[in-house]
Amino acid sequence: MNTNRLNSFTDGVVAIIITIMVLALPVPKSPGMAALLPLTVLFAAYALSFMKVGIYWSQHHHMLQVARKVNGRVLLANLFHLFWLSLIPFLVRWVGETGVTRDTVLAFGIVMLLCATSFAILRAVLIAADGPDSPVAKATARSRKGLITIVAYIVAIGVVFVSPNAAIVIYFAVAALWLVPDKRFEQLVG
Numbered sequence: 001m002n003t004n005r006l007n008s009f010t011d012g013v014v015a016i017i018i019t020i021m022v023l024a025l026p027v028p029k030s031p032g033m034a035a036l037l038p039l040t041v042l043f044a045a046y047a048l049s050f051m052k053v054g055i056y057w058s059q060h061h062h063m064l065q066v067a068r069k070v071n072g073r074v075l076l077a078n079l080f081h082l083f084w085l086s087l088i089p090f091l092v093r094w095v096g097e098t099g100v101t102r103d104t105v106l107a108f109g110i111v112m113l114l115c116a117t118s119f120a121i122l123r124a125v126l127i128a129a130d131g132p133d134s135p136v137a138k139a140t141a142r143s144r145k146g147l148i149t150i151v152a153y154i155v156a157i158g159v160v161f162v163s164p165n166a167a168i169v170i171y172f173a174v175a176a177l178w179l180v181p182d183k184r185f186e187q188l189v190g
Helices: 004-023 033-066 072-086 088-098 102-130 135-140 145-159 164-179 184-189
Strands: none
Touching: 004 033, 004 072, 004 088, 033 072, 033 088, 033 102, 033 135, 033 164, 033 184, 072 088, 072 102, 088 102, 102 135, 102 145, 102 164, 135 184, 145 164
């Protein structure tokens, strides 16, 4: 099976996720820039969530750009990953309605852990479909970012019970880790 349809489907779902997230941002009722101040925390949650979704979209795009084939297991793994991504707008809305609390920060960490885990599963299933010498395997063989991400989310989930703000710092640090460009996929494409 060709990867183009899977890539297009994922692009569409991610576009919807991002659109739903921005709709969770309320329009201030009063004029002036001061009306935006109460939305600062919600906007920060939106910005972090937008970065996370964008990073997963970019990594997904790179993997599928070099993958030679997909099968039914890859389709299911992709749906599993998209399911967890689709919960992110719900989390942004929850923060908007209740603020940054231990529970909202914990829920964000759990969903981020499941997004990272499901992405690792997708990567593994893609490699299984394409073979151990596949471009996806070659491009990701020495990368430790995925493992660091999963460990960081597990740590953040534990830390949230002591300090939700420290957990938020970990979430931003993980995003920063992924913002550093990785040229391995681009080198494979040429």
